[in-house]
Amino acid sequence: MGLQNAKHSKVKQANIVMLGLDSAGKSTLLYKFRYNDLFLTSPTIGFNVDMIETQKDFTLTFWDVGGQQKMRQSWCSFLETADGLLYVVDSSDKQRLEESKKEFEVILKTESLKGIPVVVLANKQDLPGAWNAEEVTRRLNMKKYCSDRNWYVQPCCAITGEGLSEALRILTAFTRQYSRSKETSTIFKEIKTL
Ligand code: G3D
Ligand code: MG
Secondary structure, eight states: OOHHHHHHOOOOEEEEEEEOOTTSSHHHHHHHHHHSSOOOOOOOSSOEEEEEEEETTEEEEEEEOOOSHHHHTTHHHHHTTOSEEEEEEETTOHHHHHHHHHHHHHHHHOGGGTTOOEEEEEEOTTSTTOOOHHHHHHHTTHHHHTTTSOEEEEEOOTTTOTTHHHHHHHHHHHHHHHHHHHHHHHHHHHHHHO
């Protein structure tokens, strides 16, 4: 792409990889995003892909790659093309939050995800005793581990849809900005070769 073209090109879509432990609510969220309705879910075998037009000229493509143990090894191959990470946490499952934090740390250290924006969904806020966004932020050590990128923790409920439009709005803003910064670095590279 020439310098002139790169400058004027408009980012039209971004790839969002959805990760999180099994049962965090990823599949339910994806269906809710798309249909604004509740679907019966079954454990994801392989992966689900869905595109959502979040702005008139902009689409987010969500990759729900499954959270079961055997799928975790294949996460990395999906990360190569990601423009954003949507990390889903079951805020009511206090026993597994530590496990989720460990996974999250591994994901953030992945080379291909360096600097990629992150929205954490503190899901299942409808369940009694669910940790709120502040508590999830603290327990996932967000401030430390995400200091090199844009991040946000959004409380939500995949069943009612509460908090999801905010999450989509933030994800859209973050990924547009991130894509633009990728574009800028492309321009810089081209200038260097002139
Ligand atoms: P996953 O794709 O991350 O593995 P699923 O998770 O979307 O399959 O969801 C796992 C279970 O959690 C499902 O229940 C689903 O209905 C439930 N769930 C998802 N989000 C919420 C939420 O916000 N609140 C509550 N209360 N439950 C939620 P089942 O019973 O089918 O296992
Ligand atoms: Mg699933």
